[in-house]
Amino acid sequence: MQLFNDPIQNEFAGALMGLAPYGSADIGEVDLLISRVTDGDDDSFFEACSAAARARIEEGDAAAAAGHIETAYDCYMRASLWLAMSYHPLYGTPVDPRLADAFHLQMHTFEKALRLGVVRADPVDIPYEGTKLPAWFIRAPGHEEERRPVVLVGGGWDSTMTENHFGFGIAALARGYHVLLHDGPGQGKLLIDEGLTLRHDWDAVVTPVVDAALRIDVVDPDRIVYWAWSLGGYFAPQVAAHEHRLAAIVADPGQMDIGVKLTAPLARFGLDADAMARLPELSDEDERTIMAYFSENRGLHWKIIQRGFWTNGGGDLTGFLAEMMKWKLEPSEIAMITCPVLVTAAESDPVSSDSKALYDALPGPKTFMLFTDAEGAGMHCEVLNRSLANRRTLDWLDDTL
Template identity: 45%
Template sequence: MSTNPARRRNQLFDSAFHDRFGQWPVGYIPAGGADMGDVVAVANAVGDGDDSAFYDAFVSSGDAKAAAARRLLSAGHRHSARGQFLRASCMYAAAYHPIFGSPVDPRLLAAFDKQMGAFRTVMELSDPPVRPAGIPFEGDELPAYLVPAAGRADEVRPLLILTNGFDATMTDMYFASGVAALERGYHVLLFDGPGQGAMLYRRGVPLRPDWEAVIAAVVDYATTVPIVDSTRIALSGWSLGGYLAPRAASGEHRLAACIADPGQWDIADSMRRFLAVLGVPDADTVAFDSLDDATLTRLATAIESDREMRWQIVQRGYWTTGAADLRGFLRILAGFTLKDRVGDIRCPTLLTAAENDPLAAGTSVFFDALSCPKTLLRFTTAEGAGEHTEMINRSLYNQRALDWLDETLDAG
């Protein structure tokens, strides 16, 4: 491990940019996605290398675990093989975030295909086996898995639908929340919506703000599954899903509960805070369409000069939303709002707010605006859960969120 003096406290990778993505598997340790040694070994292999070194190290780790899984399966060790395929999927998924962008890098597609191939094998090795599903949606199909609760596959049980945000996939949701929910007795539905996973990577379908249309199709499908209690269907979203889930609840009233981690009701507000940092006058009230070309050019230059901002806005933001430039991106973001729909959320709703998460800056205001039964859970640095989506203490998040859901749905 490098002794780079610029490394932040608790940083494993030499590059802070790489550390942001490289530590995702740490959050998945309780769910069997990795162990600490897996991540440390990859960080050692990357050293002070570039994005290609980061990609290669994670893919190499995934390849080694997949090869071990195949050997174990051949030797009849089905349980151990399933565990290694899980770890392989996790490693592949961690490899490609730094190379996000359009046109899609062939390496991203190669790792994603390996990730989902390993996960498909995991599902096939489950007891009982779980098959991939396709949810009809606007002439297409959303890729999905409906995973039955642990040991209760034949029972009619509550269903927890998990929705992602900007930059994660079905496997991330499985590790982050799915395993914990399955152990609690919930059936779990994982899916890729527009702008997510295969829908974006393979089909080029961009993200959209009207998530109520997406979830209506998902709930339509769920109600056809005999083991799903259609009166106890809950929706949980993390990261940008903290907007998408309550947005869906504002229009899809078959939901019995909604969780937003963190609670967000206007994505443009986050962008306005960014504009304020860059010195845009009256950034908190400015209409994006009113920004002149000179201001946009200055903003674009600042974004391009900062690796983190460039990744968030150009590599991820433009690609995920289908925007061609900064003006288009801002215009699209303006549509991601709940401010005119918040009163339409009727089901019990849980909002979370982590202490150091900038996306939780408006959660309290959102909470106050809700007129439905509501709960706000705060997470702190002192608990080891103060960062965005409580990423390195998902166990604490899942305990509290699922306790709330148990009580809300009377899910015994």
Template identity: 45%
Template sequence: MTILFHDPLLDELGVWPLAYAPYGGCDFGELRAIATTVGDGGADAFYAAFAAMADGLAADAAAAEKAGHTASARELHLRAAVYYASSFHPLYGTPVDPRLVDAFDKQSAEFGAAMALLDPAGTAVQIPYDDTSLPGYLIPAPGSAGERRPLVVFTNGYDATITDMYFASAVAAGRRGYHCLLFDGPGQGEMLIHRQLPMRTDWEHVITPVVDWALGHDLVDPDAIVLSGWSLGGYLAPRGASGEHRLAAVVADPGQWDVGATMTLMATSMGVAPRAAANPSTIDQKTIDAMMAAITANPRLDWSIVKRGFWVNGVDNLADFLAATLRYSLDGVGSHISCPVLVTTAEDDFLSRGAQRFVDELGDRVTLLDFTAAQGAGMHCEMLNRSLLNRRALDWLDDTLQRA
């Protein structure tokens, strides 16, 4: 059953901003107007409708700023950023669609304009990383006036942008008094779209320089740095914590101990023998072709695996994609996590089905939160009741840091 958009995939992507409504990122009427404009159209209509709404809000933001209406300008810049960020999700894939790049850049510009109008202002940062840097924003808690406080480092997964992460998590954390650091890692946002750096599974290699940078900032309490990840970040965050032991806590929403096991299950459901599924290079080409035919015939699978998964992982064929996913595992390293871990699981989210593995492996270091359809939070990342997730996660974090 769809919520607003006629097409099931476009509805799944298009209702993301509803998660941000409690935090000022969306109004239902705007989203319904966009869906009405899209009607029975496809990805092109989806992009055009979201971009048109964003263009209008961006123009209003500029006018409000010129007139000295700072609060309105900030809200409008942020709302425009959300709709630009939403517009290009169906366009994922290679070769990269120039409309995607344009919308991403406009989203980044609108978000940056809004950050400059916060009080205190959010600051664009570049975090040294290998021979390049990771772009991000340090966003002080409202009213903190230069105070040293706990810092939550938020990490995305496959799909989202810094704008998404801001509304999904950082606004709520800031209201609780936490400073927030948002960044793009390899395979995410600017690092993928402009620098062509694919995702890497050893996220500890990414998080350690981020923590190094944070420890050099006067606003950050060095004993209270938290790492929180959503979607694929529910694997990346604990993977980062497995090799970075200066963290006070980690949040995985949802907890994903072994992402590769999910892809292996998909392969076996398509008739691949378990031994071959565990070693994709041994799958014969006829079987690969049959799997690809089934995937491309399913719009949801085609988008998530071929368009999104291939691009993010820097591969161009199914066998290499399956091999890449097998490396997304905490086996052999997860036991090295030394800080408290909050893990979520949602009733209707198959990606969270392995969350219990964290409890089995890490024992009382883990707190498991269950979310249900009856709460309106049974979907991936609790997207239709994100405020419930934030309340429960931040309560846990408040208690955990007080005990430390």
């Protein structure tokens, strides 16, 4: 769906529209956003999204003061997602102060919503390597005191728990699952405030989350699910290889080798076989050529230079590639995955390129689920038809658990 010619603005405006079934935005709100943004101008995109969020916060405050708690909850939740979308195009270092301020308001507003009592939600203490993972436990409405399965809601490359909750946490709650939202290093507070970057051995992040879940009395210890999307499609099988207390995982889309998706296309810049074999090392000339191309390509500039250099560390192209080449599931790791696995793929999503290969390599119970263009779900994370993706995934979880 083409809302903006600019690929980054189009992606995040599209997410607002795609998550509409879960209360993100109405069509008229997105249409108004488009009219207020200068295509390709990140400042105007930030201001338009922020203004919409502030309007909803004001509406929510007035509703809460008048005792209209459901309205306040809806307004605060919407505002938190609009704030999240506002600052994504500003990614990069040095960190734009507007990004940090919008993030802090986003999480404050998200917390205001959760503390209203519309859903029963509590912050969770999850120690992690000298700090704490931001986390919230939300009980399934109508089943607050029942011991039930829990979905550990995981994110991807640049999402926070707010976006992840809209993506599939809300749908899981409606289906009767408890939900444990959490961010990790390279995401949200740990990235923006503490400077911690993503890591390829994501089990070190999720194992403390499982520990925390097991301390919650209404969590069924035999039915803990880890569900993650986008880059989380690599996280999920990597975690399952090392964390064996999971009853099932969802990898949306499944991924085995992130590094090769970044290094293999570099051959188009004239790198010969020897130069490709020496990666991540690059000659000065090759690095200048590649960086010049990335700098002139809006989408790649954002994904690699702005987002990748910041969220993954490395600081330059060689360092970034060196880090990303660690992001690979070895056959020995895949052989260690014993719980049931749902591997998804989307027909027109390049990130899904190795989803079927992951599925084929899995030794235990497994299901492959393809989402197609004909269903309106063939894009990355099925973001313009999340309802379909969530229905099918939750049906699979119901059957599996």
